[in-house]
Amino acid sequence: MNKHSFFYRNGLSVVFVTLFIITLMAQALTGWKQHNQELQEDQAPTIAFSTYLGTGHFISATFENFQSEFLQMALYVVLTVGLRQVGSAESKKLDEPEDVDREPQPGKDAPGPVNAGGWRLKLYSNSLSIAFFALFIISWGLHLYGSWVNHNVEQAAKGLPEENIIAYISQAEFWFETFQNWQSEFLSVAAIVVLSIFLRQKGSPESKPVDAPHMETGK
Template sequence: MTTLRSFMRDNGLSLAFGVLFLFSLVGQAWSGLAAFNDQQLAHGAQTVGLLDYLTSSSFAVDVAENWQSEYLQFFLYVSATVWLVQRGSPESKALRKAGPESDRDQLLGRHVRDGSPRWAKAGGRRTAVFSRSLGLVMGTVFLLSWLAQSIAGVSAYNAEQLSDFGDPVSWGEYLLSADFWNRTLQNWQSEFLAIGCMAIFSVYLRQRGSPESKPVGAEHHVTDESG
């Protein structure tokens, strides 16, 4: 029988980041509310309560634009590392394995094991979908978050336009606006920089005990090896 202690030990990574996510989301809600109400007062408008702020387009667009950039990062990294390699990086697979790899490497077909997932054993479309399921889910969440950002963004943008006696815009017009692409690209560039830095820094730098790093004494050119 699984005890609470063993459950927390076995799932420590996901539990820890889940708690950090909740704390940071709560912190964003309260700080965002304070900033929003400061802006309301500056425009001579009424302040709002926490519940009203949480259901506002202003809060929704801030959350959605962060989510879409993060899931874009994961989608691109999961997909790009199928074909692209980085000599010496533990974030890369071995140079000779670029591509989708053989059934033997991927434990498919006659190479499946007794404990392999059911869809890996099924063959046909189910195995084809399952073999790309991580990228599909990451890409889908990215697109949905980006859509949510655009919908919440046009609402927040129009509210600001009306408060400044400007003209509101349609969703299509907002998609072509500087505001939408400024919000989008300022997140994308940071994600691309972080991915690139992690790939190249891990060639020459080490973090003892981390699977994201090579063993401390590993040679710089060693690829696809974690400590």
């Protein structure tokens, strides 16, 4: 019998999933009110909350944030394979071998693809970055779709003709939404990479030990 409770063993994921659900609901409710206010200003009829969840306004706002987060994690996973930052807790060591670089060995406790070998092992060896890039592409596509639908709703409210998705994606609006999210994610990664050189958080796996020298690389 496991001596630890379910929450003790899974607390990090439980807390973050709970925070995600709460903030997503808060976003949906406040976004619904904002959207209805915009509709009233354009003399258009307001919509129910359930209807709002299928609108371009909600889809765009939601996946605009998702896609930048998944891109950040995908690039972080891939770039930390080969790039280093001296002194950072987020970097592999400059010269010493790392456990993550060793060749996978089959065994009774190894994941199934490791024991299977071949293409399954090759795919599994890169599955984390593949998953993040796939989630990024899906989220980016849904952000584009939602923004396009919402753009045409605004066009109709102003008495202007609708535009096809090719015409919309060639405009600055969608790319402005995209790049303002990407740059914030890249900044946050750069911040933790650099700040972890000089600053500490006792007990956190994202920090070096409190008494570690500034130029010691890795955890």
